[in-house]
Amino acid sequence: MEYAFIIWIGLIFGSFAGATVWRLRARQLIEDQAAGERVSKKELTKLTPLVQSRLSDDRSRCLHCQHSLEWYDLVPIVSWLSTRGRCRYCSRPIGWFEPLIEIGTAGVLAALYWGLRTHGITTSPNPLIDSSLYALWLGAGVLLVIAFAYDAKWFLLPDRVIFPLIAVSGVIAAMRILEAPTPIFAALDTLGAVLILSGLYLALWYVSKGRWVGFGDVKLGLALGLALGSWTLAFLALFLANLIGTLIVLPNLVRGKVSKKTQIPFGPLLITGFVIALLWGNLLIDAYTEAMNGFTSVLLML
Numbered sequence: 001m002e003y004a005f006i007i008w009i010g011l012i013f014g015s016f017a018g019a020t021v022w023r024l025r026a027r028q029l030i031e032d033q034a035a036g037e038r039v040s041k042k043e044l045t046k047l048t049p050l051v052q053s054r055l056s057d058d059r060s061r062c063l064h065c066q067h068s069l070e071w072y073d074l075v076p077i078v079s080w081l082s083t084r085g086r087c088r089y090c091s092r093p094i095g096w097f098e099p100l101i102e103i104g105t106a107g108v109l110a111a112l113y114w115g116l117r118t119h120g121i122t123t124s125p126n127p128l129i130d131s132s133l134y135a136l137w138l139g140a141g142v143l144l145v146i147a148f149a150y151d152a153k154w155f156l157l158p159d160r161v162i163f164p165l166i167a168v169s170g171v172i173a174a175m176r177i178l179e180a181p182t183p184i185f186a187a188l189d190t191l192g193a194v195l196i197l198s199g200l201y202l203a204l205w206y207v208s209k210g211r212w213v214g215f216g217d218v219k220l221g222l223a224l225g226l227a228l229g230s231w232t233l234a235f236l237a238l239f240l241a242n243l244i245g246t247l248i249v250l251p252n253l254v255r256g257k258v259s260k261k262t263q264i265p266f267g268p269l270l271i272t273g274f275v276i277a278l279l280w281g282n283l284l285i286d287a288y289t290e291a292m293n294g295f296t297s298v299l300l301m302l
């Protein structure tokens, strides 16, 4: 019952996240153009009505025909299915982005809720702190989905998403440290997580003068480190991000589809590693330790 509610909330937030991604992109294009950078004219004319129609009304619009959308066009998943993924007014395909981000957000929020409920990522006996933490993680989850989608699409982590994410993670970190039995250890653990997830990218960014990693990754690492608050989990998140990246790149590399210049956005990889480490990190570390112990005792018996 509670999960049905969380998934329903997740679909609505997902629909909001999808709309936010397009609006952020439209703003980015307008700013880039004002700064004299080259932007795609086609993309600009397609997306600018999303933010420029703000003064007259704040409604969502079809990206093809600019027809403003009614409430029944905006019901997550259901609207998309009812028109088989096409615009009700111009019948051009809407694409997979909307339903995917809605389902993705619902999945992430349900997983975070499960994580908080079952093995208390950060739960507090104080009901006020406990419910604030739910709200904060909910906000962090939606921001992570937006950052993930934006970086995957346009290889950029916008400050308008990352700065609020750093703020939310900072509050989560502060609450966890204050609630900890020994706050100084919790603070050091959080500092370790930040150094691993952000410090490493900062060093890479500095050494390569921004060619290997973008500064957006440094800022994202700061947010994720604060939210994780454990240097072992941070290390695991970084390891998983690189592992997943390698698994994605390797088959294409073998087929010669990837050159050394191929850009790979780190954001989505780091966010995926972060979510796995957050939800199953301790389980994975325990399983690994147990396996190593088992291995050692077998060796000793021999």
Ligand SMILES: [Zn+2]
Pocket (backbone or CB within 6 Å): 062, 063, 064, 065, 066, 067, 087, 088, 089, 090, 091, 092
């Ligand atoms: Zn349309």
